[in-house]
Amino acid sequence: MKTCLVVDDSRVIRKVSRRILEDLGFEVAEASNGVEAMAWCNAVMPDAILLDWRMPAMDGIEFVQRLRAEPGGARPKVIFCTVENEIERIREALDAGADEFIMKPFDGGIVAGKLDYLGLAA
Amino acid sequence: MIPSGDLAFVSALCLQQAGLKVDAERFYLIESRLAPVARREGFESPEAFIETLRLRGDARMAWAAVEAMALPEPEFFRDRVVFQQLTETILPELSRARGGEPVRVWSAACGTGQEVYSLAMMLADAPGLAGQVELFGSDLSERSLEKAQAGIYSQFEVQRGLPARTLVRHFEKIGESFVLSPRIRQMVRWRRVNLLDDLGRNGQFDLILCRGVLHQLAPAAQDKVLDHLAGALATGGRLVLGLKDTPGLEFERLGPGIYGDAAEGERSAA
Numbered sequence: 001m002k003t004c005l006v007v008d009d010s011r012v013i014r015k016v017s018r019r020i021l022e023d024l025g026f027e028v029a030e031a032s033n034g035v036e037a038m039a040w041c042n043a044v045m046p047d048a049i050l051l052d053w054r055m056p057a058m059d060g061i062e063f064v065q066r067l068r069a070e071p072g073g074a075r076p077k078v079i080f081c082t083v084e085n086e087i088e089r090i091r092e093a094l095d096a097g098a099d100e101f102i103m104k105p106f107d108g109g110i111v112a113g114k115l116d117y118l119g120l121a122a
Numbered sequence: 123m124i125p126s127g128d129l130a131f132v133s134a135l136c137l138q139q140a141g142l143k144v145d146a147e148r149f150y151l152i153e154s155r156l157a158p159v160a161r162r163e164g165f166e167s168p169e170a171f172i173e174t175l176r177l178r179g180d181a182r183m184a185w186a187a188v189e190a191m192a193l194p195e196p197e198f199f200r201d202r203v204v205f206q207q208l209t210e211t212i213l214p215e216l217s218r219a220r221g222g223e224p225v226r227v228w229s230a231a232c233g234t235g236q237e238v239y240s241l242a243m244m245l246a247d248a249p250g251l252a253g254q255v256e257l258f259g260s261d262l263s264e265r266s267l268e269k270a271q272a273g274i275y276s277q278f279e280v281q282r283g284l285p286a287r288t289l290v291r292h293f294e295k296i297g298e299s300f301v302l303s304p305r306i307r308q309m310v311r312w313r314r315v316n317l318l319d320d321l322g323r324n325g326q327f328d329l330i331l332c333r334g335v336l337h338q339l340a341p342a343a344q345d346k347v348l349d350h351l352a353g354a355l356a357t358g359g360r361l362v363l364g365l366k367d368t369p370g371l372e373f374e375r376l377g378p379g380i381y382g383d384a385a386e387g388e389r390s391a392a
Contacts, residue, residue, distance in 0.1 A: 037179065049319070085277055085295070085297055087289070087290055087294060087295050089288050089294065090286055090290050093286075093288060094287060094290065098286075100285070100286050101286035101289075102281065103277050103281060106281070110281045110282070110283070113197075113282065113283055116202075117202070117283075117285055
């Protein structure tokens with residue numbers, strides 16, 4: 001079973017994302033900021049990471065930059081999932097090492113489409 | 123709740139005007155699709171709108187209803203495997219066969235433009251093919267065509283099938299909307315076409331995409347549209363249908379959703 005780590009400081013978003021991802025056949029883990037997410041990844045790298053931008057204790061950009069420098073950190077597909085929706089912000093996320101970008105609000109169809117595009121269809 | 127007689131009336135209207143099959147399984151769509159049309163026309167409910175339509179038989183209003191029922195659920199790069207095949211093999215082959223002449227490509231039910239713009243963006247990003255392909259988009263719906271031509275999409279729409287890198291490369295954000303670059307928009311020419319009409323005046327095409335249409339049509343209309351498309355396909359041309367569509371015997375399957383003229387295949391095999 002493929003694994004996805006949901007990183008968001010909102011419990012509601014984590015819950016919604018978990019439901020969508022479990023419906024898509026993923027095993028889901030949760031973290032509420034970049035520091036927690038990094039601890040998860042150091043223990044076991046997930047197949048995918050759904051990543052918020054603005055979070056206390058290490059934001060999404062810093063997290064993805066650090067992740068990519070870790071051994072095995074190039075492998076997970078990182079999808080930003082954030083209220084940021086300016087072209088410049090999307091470019092910044094991709095340049096920092098993200099693979100895809102979802103602008104909130106989102107639904108299951110959008111998440112499924114992005115995962116499918118990244119070759120992670122369950 | 124729309125009375126069953128009204129549902130049957132809308133269904134018959136769609137069949138008669140566009141060969142569109144709105145059977146009992148799709149009746150649930152009538153209320154949601156006609157509600158915005160009814161509002162636009164100044165009615166307080168879809169029921170009131172249909173009632174007036176039945177009494178007055180107003181051609182413009184009838185057409186607005188048919189258009190709304192024909193709307194596809196649009197997505198960029200729908201069935202990615204098809205687009206990959208088009209850029210990797212089909213278009214380079216057609217381009218070689220044309221020997222320098224532009225390859226004419228027609229998105230025959232382009233809706234709000236996502237399919238033909240997906241092709242345009244792919245061509246712009248594939249230097250070998252850019253400039254060798256002419257793109258045409260047509261649709262039954264004037265409103266869809268207007269939106270397609272404007273190339274303005276909502277945040278929700280640009281997240282349907284469009285990779286983030288493609289979004290960043292070809293769109294700019296104006297207000298809350300995402301606007302396709304003039305460079306991509308200018309690659310496409312537009313025309314309103316009802317596929318049930320004679321297509322003769324539109325010329326011939328090397329590649330025709332007609333996806334998500336046939337399975338919506340009644341059998342007689344399907345045959346007619348396939349006949350018209352066969353007539354509009356240039357010698358050696360390719361037809362792209364939806365993955366769920368099945369064409370008539372005159373077409374030979376060449377790949378997922380991709381077809382050629384069966385008679386031609388037989389000739390070249392002989």
